Amino acid sequence: MTRFKIVFAVLLLALHAQISFAQDETALVEKLKQKLDQVHDYVATGRMKTDVAFIKAPVGNVKIYYQQPDYFKLIRKSGISILPKGGVTVNMNAIMATKSYVALFAGNAITDGFPTKIVKLLPMNENNDIVLTTLYIDEKNLLIRKAITTTKENGTYQMNMQYGRYSNWGLPDKVIFTFNTQDYKIPKGVTLEMDEPLTDADRKRMQQKNGRVEIDYTTYSINKGLPPGVF
Amino acid sequence: MFTLLQVELYKIFKRPRTYIAFIAIAGLIGIIQLGLKLDGDAYINFVMSNAEQSFTFDGKLLNGYLVCYIILQLLLVHVPLLIALIAADMISGEANMGTLRLMLTQPVSRFEIMMVKFTAAAIYTLLLLVWMAVLALFVSMGLFGTDDLIIQKTRYLVQLSNDDVFWRYIGAFGFALLAMLTVAALGFLLSVFAENSIGPIVATISIIIFFTILSTMSIPIFQKIQPYLFTTHMVAWKEFFDLKVNADNTALKGTLQNKSQIIQSAWILVAHIVLFVGVAMFVFKRKDILT
Numbered sequence: 001m002t003r004f005k006i007v008f009a010v011l012l013l014a015l016h017a018q019i020s021f022a023q024d025e026t027a028l029v030e031k032l033k034q035k036l037d038q039v040h041d042y043v044a045t046g047r048m049k050t051d052v053a054f055i056k057a058p059v060g061n062v063k064i065y066y067q068q069p070d071y072f073k074l075i076r077k078s079g080i081s082i083l084p085k086g087g088v089t090v091n092m093n094a095i096m097a098t099k100s101y102v103a104l105f106a107g108n109a110i111t112d113g114f115p116t117k118i119v120k121l122l123p124m125n126e127n128n129d130i131v132l133t134t135l136y137i138d139e140k141n142l143l144i145r146k147a148i149t150t151t152k153e154n155g156t157y158q159m160n161m162q163y164g165r166y167s168n169w170g171l172p173d174k175v176i177f178t179f180n181t182q183d184y185k186i187p188k189g190v191t192l193e194m195d196e197p198l199t200d201a202d203r204k205r206m207q208q209k210n211g212r213v214e215i216d217y218t219t220y221s222i223n224k225g226l227p228p229g230v231f
Numbered sequence: 232m233f234t235l236l237q238v239e240l241y242k243i244f245k246r247p248r249t250y251i252a253f254i255a256i257a258g259l260i261g262i263i264q265l266g267l268k269l270d271g272d273a274y275i276n277f278v279m280s281n282a283e284q285s286f287t288f289d290g291k292l293l294n295g296y297l298v299c300y301i302i303l304q305l306l307l308v309h310v311p312l313l314i315a316l317i318a319a320d321m322i323s324g325e326a327n328m329g330t331l332r333l334m335l336t337q338p339v340s341r342f343e344i345m346m347v348k349f350t351a352a353a354i355y356t357l358l359l360l361v362w363m364a365v366l367a368l369f370v371s372m373g374l375f376g377t378d379d380l381i382i383q384k385t386r387y388l389v390q391l392s393n394d395d396v397f398w399r400y401i402g403a404f405g406f407a408l409l410a411m412l413t414v415a416a417l418g419f420l421l422s423v424f425a426e427n428s429i430g431p432i433v434a435t436i437s438i439i440i441f442f443t444i445l446s447t448m449s450i451p452i453f454q455k456i457q458p459y460l461f462t463t464h465m466v467a468w469k470e471f472f473d474l475k476v477n478a479d480n481t482a483l484k485g486t487l488q489n490k491s492q493i494i495q496s497a498w499i500l501v502a503h504i505v506l507f508v509g510v511a512m513f514v515f516k517r518k519d520i521l522t
Binding site for chain 1 (some may be wrong): 264284285287288289290291292310342378379381386388390391392394395469473474475479480481482484
């Protein structure tokens with residue numbers, strides 16, 4: 001009976017510790033959310049680079065609009081913007097807009113040279129497109145250095161953030177968005193093209209199953225309102 | 232020589248059949264533009280369905296540049312048939328009407344007559360392409376506006392910036408002129424051998440259709456002979472709408488992916504023109520004119 005009490009007490013302690021851990025990370029995530037919530041809206045300018053095996057796209061100047069809770073729009077200043085599906089969430093604010101979630105500690109890691117805490121964010125709402133988000137949080141600076149998000153509809157994508165001038169707002173200077181791509185092929189009979197022999201470099205490039213979109217933010221105009229009808 | 236050219240041009244533009252090509256092109260382009268104006272988004276969704284599995288496109292995909300590209304892709308396969316109507320009639324038409332012998336009684340060499348006749352056919356071809364460019368490019372730009380041009384190639388998708396497109400169209404139309412002159416030269420050559428117009432016109436059209444089918448079928452045995460068919464090189468105008476990428480896979484504005492291919496194809500077409508016209512002159516010079 002005494003042994004049973006000891007085992008029960010240990011289990012209770014372990015459970016308490018587990019709950020404490022979860023609560024601790026919820027607190028951290030909430031703190032992070034509070035920081036990001038300072039930004040009600042922003043208009044940013046930047047340059048976008050698309051690196052996908054089957055897309056040849058030039059670097060373009062872009063304008064980005066954000067408004068709480070998760071309105072996000074990216075417009076190429078002159079021209080057509082090609083964004084990965086689910087690209088509306090090419091920003092942390094939209095991911096962090098999830099209101100009801102469970103935050104679990106999953107270890108520590110060094111991300112881009114910064115010590116980070118790995119936190120698994122599980123949305124409670126079953127209808128949410130996001131199934132799981134893994135955040136690499138720089139606790140000292142209260143910044144998200146990396147996020148890996150798994151969605152129901154658009155696969156898994158990863159965001160790496162680099163911060164600079166706007167780190168006090170939790171806004172990155174650079175975002176590298178990595179995502180899965182599907183195969184692309186159109187019959188020659190449709191495109192009516194000449195046969196072009198593939199070089200080794202071309203072949204290697206075509207085999208890449210991941211695509212990248214890099215956005216270098218040059219300016220942010222924060223909490224100054226947005227022009228009407230942007231979204 | 233110039234007077235002779237004027238006479239030949241007068242003869243071409245006096246015939247009602249000359250205007251069939253201009254009317255047909257205007258009608259076809261007008262129908263395509265109307266269709267795309269009314270239901271272009273559905274068409275774009277259909278053709279972009281492959282790429283839209285992974286990406287969303289934000290902007291004016293259906294713009295004047297894309298409409299022009301669609302028109303060229305559809306029409307440049309068929310315009311040779313319209314050119315054959317005139318080019319394959321240049322000598323055989325005269326023979327059929329019985330005016331060839333009369334014409335050769337003039338103090339002008341057979342070489343000059345042939346040169347002038349081919350030049351007249353070339354001017355007709357040029358005017359047809361200018362007409363096509365005005366309707367397909369400039370009218371489409373007016374109707375649909377301009378934006379980046381997104382083109383689907385067999386293995387990849389190309390995005391050309393708005394300010395990097397127009398010069399490519401000038402190059403493409405220039406190349407298309409070479410391709411159409413090759414057709415004109417073929418029709419011109421065949422017209423030397425016939426006494427009426429129907430034969431060389433049908434023969435020219437048949438050769439173009441036959442070679443075009445061989446050029447586009449991805450069957451290994453056909454792929455071996457494709458580089459030797461002039462119809463394979465006629466579609467090299469599309470190479471103007473592809474650009475180079477750097478090591479980071481960023482497209483480099485103002486570049487051409489296969490410049491050497493364009494030059495090589497252009498030379499092959501020029502060689503065909505010289506060969507066809509040269510053989511036509513050689514045969515005509517030695518020909519016993521009986522009509």
